[in-house]
Structures are given as structure tokens and as C-alpha cells.
Amino acid sequence: xxxxxxxxxxxLAILPAAAIEAHCWWALQFTPQVAVLDxxxxxxxxxxxxxxxxxAALRRLLLDHAPSAPACGQEEIVEPRSxxxxxxxxLQALALLRLKQQGEARPRQVPEGLxxxxxxxxxxxLVTLNNLGCRNLGDVRALPRSGVARRLGAQSLLALDQLWGxxxxxxSWIALPEHFDVDLELPYIAASSAELLHAAGHLLAMLQGWLxxxxxxxxxxQVRWRHDLRRLDGIDVPPWGEMSLRTAEPLQELSHLSRLxxxxxxxxRLAAPVNRIALKTVEVQPVKPQNDSLLPRSPDARDxxxxxxxxxxxxxxxxxxxxxxxxGQPDHRPEHMQVWQSASHALHTGGLRQAHADADSRAALWPxxxxxxxxxxGMQGPRPCLHGQPLHLKxxxxxxxxxxxxxxxxxxxxxxxxxxxAPGRSKRDYFVAHHAVAGWVWxxxxxxxxxxxxHGFYG
Amino acid sequence: xxxxxxxxxxxxxxxxxxxxxxxxxxxxxxxWSGREWQSANDEEALxxxxxxxxxxxxxxxxxxWPVGGMSEILLPGLLHPEWSLVAGALSRLLSVQPLQRVxxxxxxxxxxxxxxxxxxxxxxxxxxxHPDATGPASRRGMPDAAGVWVxxxxxxxxxxxxxxxxxxxxxxxxxxxxxxxxxxxxxLLWVFRPQEARVQSSPAxxxxxxKVHGKSLQVHVVKRRGPSQAMPVTLPLLHERLLCELTxxxxxxxxxxxxxxxxxxxxxDPFRNPSREVSHALDGMAFAARR
Numbered sequence: 001x002x003x004x005x006x007x008x009x010x011x012l013a014i015l016p017a018a019a020i021e022a023h024c025w026w027a028l029q030f031t032p033q034v035a036v037l038d039x040x041x042x043x044x045x046x047x048x049x050x051x052x053x054x055x056a057a058l059r060r061l062l063l064d065h066a067p068s069a070p071a072c073g074q075e076e077i078v079e080p081r082s083x084x085x086x087x088x089x090x091l092q093a094l095a096l097l098r099l100k101q102q103g104e105a106r107p108r109q110v111p112e113g114l115x116x117x118x119x120x121x122x123x124x125x126l127v128t129l130n131n132l133g134c135r136n137l138g139d140v141r142a143l144p145r146s147g148v149a150r151r152l153g154a155q156s157l158l159a160l161d162q163l164w165g166x167x168x169x170x171x172s173w174i175a176l177p178e179h180f181d182v183d184l185e186l187p188y189i190a191a192s193s194a195e196l197l198h199a200a201g202h203l204l205a206m207l208q209g210w211l212x213x214x215x216x217x218x219x220x221x222q223v224r225w226r227h228d229l230r231r232l233d234g235i236d237v238p239p240w241g242e243m244s245l246r247t248a249e250p251l252q253e254l255s256h257l258s259r260l261x262x263x264x265x266x267x268x269r270l271a272a273p274v275n276r277i278a279l280k281t282v283e284v285q286p287v288k289p290q291n292d293s294l295l296p297r298s299p300d301a302r303d304x305x306x307x308x309x310x311x312x313x314x315x316x317x318x319x320x321x322x323x324x325x326x327x328g329q330p331d332h333r334p335e336h337m338q339v340w341q342s343a344s345h346a347l348h349t350g351g352l353r354q355a356h357a358d359a360d361s362r363a364a365l366w367p368x369x370x371x372x373x374x375x376x377x378g379m380q381g382p383r384p385c386l387h388g389q390p391l392h393l394k395x396x397x398x399x400x401x402x403x404x405x406x407x408x409x410x411x412x413x414x415x416x417x418x419x420x421x422a423p424g425r426s427k428r429d430y431f432v433a434h435h436a437v438a439g440w441v442w443x444x445x446x447x448x449x450x451x452x453x454x455h456g457f458y459g
Numbered sequence: 460x461x462x463x464x465x466x467x468x469x470x471x472x473x474x475x476x477x478x479x480x481x482x483x484x485x486x487x488x489x490x491w492s493g494r495e496w497q498s499a500n501d502e503e504a505l506x507x508x509x510x511x512x513x514x515x516x517x518x519x520x521x522x523x524w525p526v527g528g529m530s531e532i533l534l535p536g537l538l539h540p541e542w543s544l545v546a547g548a549l550s551r552l553l554s555v556q557p558l559q560r561v562x563x564x565x566x567x568x569x570x571x572x573x574x575x576x577x578x579x580x581x582x583x584x585x586x587x588x589h590p591d592a593t594g595p596a597s598r599r600g601m602p603d604a605a606g607v608w609v610x611x612x613x614x615x616x617x618x619x620x621x622x623x624x625x626x627x628x629x630x631x632x633x634x635x636x637x638x639x640x641x642x643x644x645x646x647l648l649w650v651f652r653p654q655e656a657r658v659q660s661s662p663a664x665x666x667x668x669x670k671v672h673g674k675s676l677q678v679h680v681v682k683r684r685g686p687s688q689a690m691p692v693t694l695p696l697l698h699e700r701l702l703c704e705l706t707x708x709x710x711x712x713x714x715x716x717x718x719x720x721x722x723x724x725x726x727x728d729p730f731r732n733p734s735r736e737v738s739h740a741l742d743g744m745a746f747a748a749r750r
Contacts, residue, residue, distance in 0.1 A: 304644065307560060307618035314588060314609055324587045326572045338572040343586055364700035368542040368575070369568035387537075395701075395708040432705065439538045439671055440697060457568060459540035459676070459696050 024174055025209030026065060030058065035090075035171035038120055040097055042090050042171060059086075087111075090171060091163040095119060095137075111163055112138025121159030125152050137163065180210045183278035189228055190274045193265040196225060200261060203279040208254045217250025217287035223261065226276035237272045248308035248347045250285040256309050263316035308347055315344045333402050334370065334430075334455065365398055365432060367442040367456030374453035377443065384443060384452035389436050391443060396431030400444075430455070508647055511547020514692045519665065520684045524548050527645040529638040531663035533654045533681065539568060540669055540676050541651055542578070543696050545623065550579030552620050552647065559620035562613040563587045565606045566625055578698065588613075603629040607637065614640045614648065621647035627656075635662040657681060671696060674705075 024041050027034045030052065033044035045058060052058040062084070085100050087093035092111050095118035099106065107113025114137045116122050116129055122140065128151070134140045140148070141160055149157050161167040184203055190196040200223065211218060224242040231237060243264055251257055305313075314323055323343035329336055377384040377391070384391050427447040434440055442456035507523030509516055516522045524530055524545075532544065549561060563570070563585060572582035590605030603626045610624045614637070622641075626634070634650065641648040650663065657668060666682040676696040680688040695702065 304615045304617035307616060310612055310616035310619070311586075314612055318588070318590050318605065318609070322589050322591070324589065326570060326575075326582045326585060326587070328572050328576070328582060334571070338569075338582070340569075340587075364577075364698065364704050366574050366577075367571055368578075369539050370571040372569055395705050432701070437537055439540070440674075456571060457539045458698075458701070459538065459543050459671075 025176065025206060025213060027062070028174065028176065028209065028213035029065075030062060032173070033171075034174045036174065037090065037094060037171060040094050042093065044090075044171075055086075059084075089163060089165040090169050091119065091159065092165075095163070107136070109138065112136060112141070116140060119159055119163060121156050122152070125156065128152070176210060176213055180207055180279070180281040180284075182206055182280075183224075183276055185276050186274065190225075190277075191270070193268050193270055196270065196274055196277060197262055197265050199277050200265075200279070201258060203277065204254050204258050204261070207279060207281070208252070211252050211284070214284075215286055215289075216284040217252045218257070218281050218284050219247055219250055220281070220283035221245040221257070222280045222282050224278045224280070225270070225274040226278075227270075227272040228275040229272040232272045241268075241271055241274075243268060244282065247312060248344075249306065250287045252287055256305065256313075260312055260316055263313060266317075311343045311347050315342075320344045333400055334366070365395060365430070367440075367458045369457040369459075371455055371457075374444070374455045377452040377454055379452065384433075384445075386435050386441070386454060387437055391433040391435050391441065393431045393433050394440075397429035397445075398431075400428045400430060402426045402428075432458070506645065508548050508552055510544075511551060512692075512694055515678060515694060518678070518680055518683075518688060518692050524647060524649075525665055526647050527642050528665065529634070529641050529648045529650055529663040531634075531661050531666045532649055532651050533657050533666065533668040534651055535654050535670055538669075538671050540671055540696055541623070541649075542574075543676055543694060543698075544667075544669065544678070545649060546575075546578040546580060548647075549621065553581060553584055554579070556620050559618055560584045560586055561621045561623065562609075562616075562619050564610050564613065564622065564624040564626075565590055565603075566623070574698075577700070603627070603633070607633040610637055610648070610650075611640055614644050614646050619646065621649070623649045623651070625651045627651075627653050631660060631662065638662045638664075674702065 024034055024036060027041060027043055031043050031045050031048040033047070035042045035044075043062075045055075049055050049058050052061060066083075083097075083101075085093055085096035087096050087110065092114075095111070095114045096106065098118045099114070104115075107115075116126060116134060116137060119137060122129065122137075129140060132143070134143070137160070141164070145157060158167065162169040182203060184199060186199050188195070190199060207218070207221075210216075222242060222244045224240050226240055227237045229237055230239075245257065245260055245264065247257065247260070311323055320342045324340040325343045325346045326338045327341050327346075329339055331337055377386055378388075379385065380390050428444040429447060430442060430444040432440065433443050438457070440458035441454055442458065443452055443454050445452050506526040507519070507521040508526055509523040510519065519525075532541065534541065553559070553561065561580075561584060566587055566589075570582065570585060570587065575582040575585065588606075588609045590609055606624060606626050607629055610622055610626070613619045613622045624637075629650075629652075637648060637650065640646075654668060657666075661682070663682070664684055666680070668679040668681050670677040670679065670691070674696055676694040678692040678694060680691075697705070
């Protein structure tokens with residue numbers, strides 16, 4: 001019942017086992033029993049195939065999800081049809097795969113007709129068996145068992161039994177590590193962030209396999225890259241450069257994360273060419289897979305990215321301060337009635353509050369638009385004027401006094417942005433005025449300096 | 460009676476036969492006469508969001524702002540009448556969709572939240588994006604490129620109910636992309652541009668030109684799917700509570716002036732009105748108290 005895909009990279013044999021296993025994590029989403037044997041990846045799908053709707057459906061899924069090209073591959077692209085085989089036992093499947101890779105036809109009788117070279121345990125004895133006149137595994141098995149055990153060793157006999165399925169074949173199933181921390185030696189020296197991004201894509205695919213198998217979503221991720229040079233143009237280059245990514249929602253689908261990484265990388269300038277990249281999860285959180293609805297989708301339901309993804313993408317490109325959400329403040333001074341919070345900060349602190357404060361009864365005289373900072377108006381005799389034309393006061397005054405407490409807590413809050421008027425006591429009389437060109441405006445006179453300021457627009 | 464009721468129908472059928480087309484095939488072809496644009500759009504199930512003003516709704520195809528189409532608003536010079544135009548639709552939209560947001564791309568000024576709350580728009584569900592106008596893209600001769608990009612992202616987001624974008628220098632190509640995206644994502648999109656852009660062609664199916672006259676806002680429909688507009692629609696520019704305040708103040712001022720005039724008249728000509736004694740110094744105070 002083993003189904004398998006080759007690791008497809010013979011050079012990877014020199015890599016530590018953990019690194020090889022990392023390439024197989026993607027398969028864990030289909031069955032928990034995945035093992036690496038010699039150059040192949042073995043999947044025991046016996047218990048899982050009903051879940052996926054039969055062997056054929058599972059085969060299709062596996063073919064779709066199998067990583068197309070190996071990460072460090074310099075050999076030709078392997079035809080996906082030829083890189084898998086299936087058989088009732090692990091060793092048979094492996095033997096069939098080897099046959100397929102050599103481009104030979106499947107023997108009429110399996111496993112009797114399989115060539116001897118397809119079984120690893122018999123490979124050292126290939127010449128001996130040839131001299132004995134054995135052409136395939138059926139011939140070897142027909143030999144007297146005691147003689148085979150004496151001349152070829154008990155291991156060969158055991159392997160044959162395992163191939164026939166008469167004895168259990170213990171495989172070391174892959175277990176996922178607790179933390180994702182994988183680094184990848186780049187096959188080329190990456191000089192630009194775009195090249196680095198390409199390599200990071202493979203790591204992200206690995207991460208996705210790990211997350212899926214562990215039912216986790218990533219919240220924070222650290223990307224590091226090792227510089228190839230110690231010194232560049234006489235300047236010391238730190239050995240590692242790093243960047244961390246944060247998302248508001250635990251993510252498993254990595255399309256958003258890779259776009260986010262792309263946006264951040266576009267801003268990044270590599271200090272030196274890079275020869276190694278590492279990816280590490282800093283914070284993960286379990287995710288509940290989303291259920292499909294039984295009912296047909298309503299026509300209003302839109303697909304698209306969520307709000308947090310929008311905020312993160314736009315913040316990544318334009319900077320976090322570009323996205324601002326107003327937050328009402330219980331204060332009577334116009335500049336302090338609202339603070340502008342960066343949207344990504346608002347995202348992390350809390351969602352939408354449903355209830356909002358009742359509208360202030362004095363708001364009738366207040367404008368829709370506020371200038372970021374009051375603008376000093378010119379004077380024409382006693383009248384304030386804007387663009388050389390006088391303003392006609394139509395309503396007011398409405399007095400706002402700012403407080404003596406300003407000086408005490410002059411330091412603005414961490415999350416607050418926007419203008420902070422000079423601390424200290426001030427007294428202002430606000431008027432609604434009409435201007436021939438600019439329409440209805442909100443102006444005030446500072447009672448201390450008697451200067452007129454423009455502060456808002458109506459409409 | 461049967462004959463009477465069937466005769467107009469027969470006459471209508473005959474007329475169509477004269478034209479050589481069956482009435483059923485006419486409707487199937489989507490042929491509609493110039494005056495019937497509303498019903499024609501209803502058949503296409505055009506989704507609209509009522510603007511909150513009956514006069515304006517009557518002029519907009521389908522009876523409201525098109526959901527899934529760009530509405531281009533041409534603004535007069537230095538004025539900022541955007542809010543009085545869209546506040547009704549926004550407050551309605553946000554009350555219908557309690558978890559969605561509205562994105563404002565590159566607004567020229569800051570929104571004053573108490574006013575937004577008063578017009579029924581929960582301010583914390585507005586999100587303002589201020590793309591850097593001097594970013595690398597605009598220096599490369601693509602003005603408003605960042606604004607267009609943000610608008611595109613916002614239109615793609617499923618938690619965004621409406622996008623308001625101020626794109627004074629956007630090119631027609633970029634606007635076409637936005638229009639296509641709004642149609643594809645079935646989103647409300649307002650694009651605000653200066654009135655100088657009126658002479659340029661635009662991919663927006665609905666173009667309105669705003670003019671301000673005193674306390675009212677005149678909406679000229681420059682382009683719509685349907686017949687041309689006969690008369691501009693007049694909307695109140697200021698909030699009704701401010702209008703009340705202004706009227707009250709004007710009335711108070713007028714009355715104070717009238718009183719002052721009366722007082723002046725009485726001071727200048729004491730003999731014309733013999734009932735009033737002005738010789739006493741405290742008379743003015745008594746007058747003030749009466750007021």
C-alpha cells in the first residue's frame with residue numbers, strides 16, 4: 001500500500017536526515033505515515049485513502065501537491081508521471097519506482113518478475129546471483145532458504161520476505177519537529193532581494209507543509225540571510241541580515257505571507273551578496289480549518305482578502321503610518337476629540353467596537369473636515385480674510401478653552417499621531433463663516449493673541 | 460367589455476407587426492426606449508445604494524449609487540462638499556453591513572469624527588490612507604499611482620464596503636482599471652476629481668459635477684446610463700442642524716438690528732413717539748431688559 005515519490009535529488013544523500021525530511025513535510029497532510037527509504041519517499045496510504053475518496057482521487061491530489069522541482073536541483077525537470085509508483089508493500093513500491101526511473105516496463109508478474117537490482121539488500125550480491133542464473137526476484141526466492149541465508153546473509157532473506165509482505169517492514173516514520181527552523185544553502189549567490197525572494201519561496205512551501213501537518217497558523221516569522229562577504233568596500237558587513245514578519249491572524253495559506261515578504265523585501269537592500277537563507281517561526285497559533293458551507297453561497301458573499309491582510313499589505317508598501325483610523329476621545333477641544341491611530345496598531349489592539357458614543361449636541365456647529373493644523377488668516381482691517389477675500393461671520397461665537405493640565409501630560413500617547421498643539425492654556429472663540437470662494441469654513445480667534453485661524457471646512 | 464379591453468392590446472400588437480418585430484423579441488433583445496432607463500436597469504438587476512435624498516435618487520440610474528461601478532464626482536475648486544453628497548449612503552451602508560469598513564484614499568483634509576458620528580457614520584470604521592504623493596511612482600511621472608494602487612487593494616478586500624478616492628491627477632487608464640475592478644468585485648467606489656477633469660473622457664458610468672450656491676449644492680449629471688438630465692438636483696450643503704443654527708442666528712441678528720434701529724429712531728426723534736420718555740438716563744437699560 002505504499003505510494004511514493006522520489007526525493008529526485010541524488011546529491012541530497014549527503015545532507016543530514018533532518019534536512020531531507022523537511023522536503024517531505026508536504027506529504028504529511030495526506031497521511032500521517034510518511035518515511036524516507038533510500039532515495040524515495042514512502043507514504044502509507046492504507047488507512048487514509050478512504051478519507052480522500054479512494055485511491056484514484058488521492059493519487060490526483062498527491063500529484064497536484066507534489067513540489068514540482070527540487071529546491072537545489074540542477075538536473076532536468078522530472079516528468080511527474082514517472083516519479084511515483086505504487087505497490088502493496090513498501091519495498092515493492094520502491095522497486096517499481098526504480099524500474100520506472102530506469103525507463104523499463106513493468107514485469108508481467110509482480111513481485112516475481114522484478115529485477116534483482118531493484119532490491120537494495122540484494123545489490124551487493126548481484127554478480128553472485130547472476131552466476132547462479134537468477135534473473136529476477138522470483139528466481140532468488142525459489143532458491144532454498146537455508147542456502148540463501150548462509151551465502152547471502154539473513155538480511156537478504158528478511159528483505160525478500162518484507163518485499164513479499166510476509167514480514168513487517170519497520171520504517172522510521174517522519175515526525176515533525178516542534179519548531180520550524182530551516183535554513184537553505186542557496187545554489188547561487190543572491191545579489192538582489194528579488195533573487196533572495198525566489199529562494200525564500202521554497203522555504204515558505206516547506207513552512208506551509210509543516211503548518212498544515214501541525215494544524216498551526218503562523219503569527220510571526222523571522223527571515224534571516226547570511227552575507228557572503230565579511231567586508232564590502234571597507235565596511236564591515238554583519239554576518240546575518242534579518243527581518244521579521246508579523247500577521248494579525250494566524251495564517252496557513254501562504255499566498256498572503258509571500259506577498260507580504262515580497263513587499264518588505266522590495267524595501268530591503270542587501271548589505272552584501274547572500275549565500276544562505278533561514279526561516280524560523282517565532283510565534284504560532286493553532287488554527288481551526290474553515291468549514292465549507294452546506295448552503296449555496298449567497299450572491300452578496302465576496303471573496304477577497306480580509307481586512308487584516310489589506311492593512312498589512314498596504315502598510316508593508318507605504319509604511320504603517322499611512323493607514324490611519326480615527327478614534328474618538330472624550331475631550332472637548334477640537335484637536336483632541338479624535339486621535340489618529342495607525343491601522344495596523346488598531347488591528348493588534350482590538351477590532352471594531354459596535355457601540356459608539358452618542359453624537360454631541362454641540363456638534364451642530366462643527367465642520368465635516370478639519371485642517372491638520374490651524375492656518376493663520378490674514379486681516380483686512382478688522383475682518384479676517386482668506387485668499388484676499390473677507391470672511392463673513394454667520395454664527396458663533398462658541399468658546400473652547402484648553403486646560404492647564406496640558407503642560408502636565410505634554411508627552412503624547414504612544415499610539416497617537418497627528419498634531420499636538422502647544423501645551424498651555426488657550427482660549428478660542430469659534431465662528432462659522434462664509435467665504436465667496438472657499439464656501440463655509442470654521443474659523444477661530446485666539447483670545448490671547450487676537451489672531452484669526454482657519455480650522456475646518458463644512459460640507 | 461371584452462372588446463374594449465382587448466382593442467388597445469390588438470392595436471399595440473399591430474403596430475409591432477408593422478415594424479416587423481414581435482413584442483416578445485423586443486424585450487429579449489434588451490431594447491428600451493430612452494425615457495425608460497430605470498426599468499431597463501431594474502431588469503439587469505443593477506444593485507444600487509440609495510443616496511438618502513429622494514431628489515438625487517430619482518436622477519441616478521436605478522435609484523441610487525451604483526454598487527459595482529465607479530461614480531466620478533467632479534468637485535468645484537476649493538470647496539469640499541463631498542461629505543454632504545455621500546454621507547447618507549455611507550450611514551445606510553454601514554448600518555446594513557455592521558462589520559465592514561470604508562476606506563478613504565488620500566482625503567485632502569482630516570475627517571472630523573464628531574461630525575461624522577452626527578451624520579450617522581461610525582467614525583472608527585473609516586480608514587484613511589495617505590499615500591506619499593512624492594513617492595517613487597509619482598516621481599516617475601505617474602501621479603496618484605500609489606493612490607490608485609491602494610484603491611485597487613481596497614476594492615479587492617472583502618471587508619471593505621465602499622472606497623472613496625481622491626485622485627486629482629489619475630490617468631484614464633488607471634481609472635478604467637478601477638472601474639473594471641469595482642464592477643468585478645461589486646463594490647461602491649467614488650472617485651473625486653477636480654472639475655477641470657470634466658473635459659477629459661472617463662470610464663465611469665456615472666459622472667456628477669457639483670456646484671455650490673450659498674447653502675445648497677447643485678448636482679449636474681454629466682454622464683449616466685440613460686437620458687440627459689433636464690434640471691440639476693439641489694441638495695442641502697450644510698447639515699440641517701447647522702442650518703437651523705444659522706437661521707436662528709440670522710434671525711437674532713436681524714431682530715437685534717431692528718431693535719437697535721427702533722431705539723436709534725426713538726433717540727433721534729423723541730417727539731414723533733410721545734408715549735416714550737427718553738429723558739431718563741436708565742431708559743436704555745430698561746429697553747435692554749425688555750429685549
